[in-house]
Amino acid sequence: MVYQLTDAHLDALQELINIGVGRAAGMLNQMLESRIVLEIPVVSILTLSQIQTELEKRFDGDSLAAVKLNFTGSFSGKANLVFPTDSAATLVSLLTGEEVGSPDLDSVKIGTLSEVGNIVINGIMGSISNVLNQHLNYAIPIYMEDCIKHVLSLEYASEETIFLLAQARFAIKTLEIIGDIVLIFEMDSFGTLIRVIDQQLEFQPS
Incomplete structure (x- = not known):
């Protein structure tokens, strides 16, 4: 990897994601009668060969349900x-009250998971944007179910693509x-993110 990541970089990335996840959990809890605790115990930076x-x-090679946002x-x-699709079904069942395996669950699954994904992803990207004072634009989120390779469009990635796995x-x-948040950057964009974090770290009291 061209950019030498330090423990301080990884700590900063974890903190940014934790802030976003905390906001997302707060919004999800407002929607539901049951309290959701959303935790990110591990954040890692992986290459194309490592992520798959x-x-x-x-996930034991299972088909995945995913919400994607550019x-x-x-x-x-x-x-x-x-x-994993079974975890997705369980989550939708808990959120909607529909039984796992029922036709009604399938009919609400896409809308429910898209809403959850939108809240979680926007919480994280909003945290990165706000804390680092950087402007970001978002596309409309897309829902899909497929294998890992197709969900993450790995066939279009290169060894210079950087994957942030939370x-x-x-x-x-x-x-x-369980679920995973995967942020995908090309090398130049990831380098910009790290330089902005470096600028923030310079101004933090030691």
Whole structure:
């Protein structure tokens, strides 16, 4: 990787994502009767060859349900919230009260997951934009179900593509649902993000 990442960079990225996730959890809790606890225990930076291996290991090669959103501005890329399809169905069931496997669940799944994805992704990207004082524009979120390669458009990525992986845990009632937030940057855009973080770190008291 061209950009040498320090522990301070990773800590800053984790903090930005945690701020966004906290805002998103607050919005989700306002929508629901059940309290959602949304945690990001791990943030890592991966290459093209690493991301597919990591997600296949984490999700056991399952088909994924994903909400995808493109962003442009000071830096550009793609933000994705991905779930194994069984976790997605469980989450929708908890949010809507529909039984897993019922025809009604399928009919509300896309709308429900799109709304959840939009809230989580916009919370994170809004945190990055606001804390770093950078302007970002967002496309309309898209929902899809497919394999990891197609969900993340890995066939169009290169070894210079940078993947920021934030493993997410949605705890609702007694259930824990796993999902991942994947931010995809080309090398130049990721470099811009790191330079902006460096500028912020310079002005922080030691």
